[in-house]
Amino acid sequence: xxxxxxxxxxxxxxxxxxxxxxxxxxxxxxxxxxxxxxxxxxxxxxxxxxxxxxxxxxxxxxxxxxx
Amino acid sequence: xxxxxxxxxxxxxxxxxxxxxxxxxxxxxxxxxxxxxxxxxxxxxxxxxxxxxxxxxxxxxxxxxxxxxxxxxxxxxxxxxxxxxxxxxxxxxxxxxxxxxxxxxxxxxxxxxxxxxxxxxxxxxxxxxxxxxxxxxxxxxxxxxxxxxxxxxxxxxxxxxxxxxxxxxxxxxxxxxxxxxxxxxxxxxxxxxxxxxxxxxxxxxxxx
Numbered sequence: 001x002x003x004x005x006x007x008x009x010x011x012x013x014x015x016x017x018x019x020x021x022x023x024x025x026x027x028x029x030x031x032x033x034x035x036x037x038x039x040x041x042x043x044x045x046x047x048x049x050x051x052x053x054x055x056x057x058x059x060x061x062x063x064x065x066x067x
Numbered sequence: 068x069x070x071x072x073x074x075x076x077x078x079x080x081x082x083x084x085x086x087x088x089x090x091x092x093x094x095x096x097x098x099x100x101x102x103x104x105x106x107x108x109x110x111x112x113x114x115x116x117x118x119x120x121x122x123x124x125x126x127x128x129x130x131x132x133x134x135x136x137x138x139x140x141x142x143x144x145x146x147x148x149x150x151x152x153x154x155x156x157x158x159x160x161x162x163x164x165x166x167x168x169x170x171x172x173x174x175x176x177x178x179x180x181x182x183x184x185x186x187x188x189x190x191x192x193x194x195x196x197x198x199x200x201x202x203x204x205x206x207x208x209x210x211x212x213x214x215x216x217x218x219x220x221x222x223x224x225x226x227x228x229x230x231x232x233x234x235x236x237x238x239x240x241x242x243x244x245x246x247x248x249x250x251x252x253x254x255x256x257x258x259x260x261x262x263x264x265x266x267x268x269x270x271x272x273x274x275x
Binding site for chain 1 (some may be wrong): 154157159160163164165166167168169170171172174175178179181182183185186188189192193195196198202203204207208210211214215218221222225228229232233236
């Protein structure tokens with residue numbers, strides 16, 4: 001299960017990177033008043049993914065190790 | 068379609084400047100007429116008659132020219148209003164500046180699809196773990212699953228909104244370009260407006 005949870009973390013990190021790339025490409029695609037469209041929504045998702053990475057690191061994996 | 072920057076505030080300023088200059092032109096023509104009427108016996112003076120005839124001819128040509136330009140400015144006004152409405156529907160203020168290049172639309176979609184793919188992978192790994200009901204962090208696992216599903220939904224919604232934006236933007240330009248096709252005998256270089264949408268060019272064309 002530890003392996004699976006590490007894979008969850010890896011995939012969440014990959015998702016974060018892709019979302020950062022999305023913002024960089026939106027900068028070239030559509031900006032209104034120099035703000036990329038939906039960048040705040042995407043940043044919000046990136047933040048929430050970060051929270052879940054912490055959730056896995058600090059709660060779920062230690063709980064698995066204690067079992 | 069390619070790259071352009073459009074600033075509807077600048078466009079509005081240009082349109083207003085043009086309208087004011089056109090109003091001034093009409094006032095000037097009228098005052099010249101009135102002045103000529105009173106020169107040396109009015110309309111019957113030979114010198115005045117020659118001048119009036121010349122002025123009439125010039126006035127006719129200039130009016131013709133201005134009417135052609137007028138239709139182009141109506142198109143620009145349509146463009147400005149359409150974009151301002153689009154900005155408003157996306158929660159942005161009217162008179163905003165848009166930088167746009169739909170060549171990058173598919174790259175953004177690919178990034179968002181990849182992110183969704185990674186979230187799906189993460190979900191599969193979570194689901195393949197057999198947590199028993201009394202597992203200490205079972206609540207955190209529930210939060211993790213729910214959050215991944217929610218984030219996927221949010222990404223789908225962003226993708227849909229970006230697609231709506233692209234389609235509406237391209238439609239406004241398609242509609243406007245149709246009306247802005249170069250007209251015969253129009254001295255103004257509307258060709259430039261048709262193929263290069265940068266704000267500078269639009270502004271230059273307004274300052275005729």
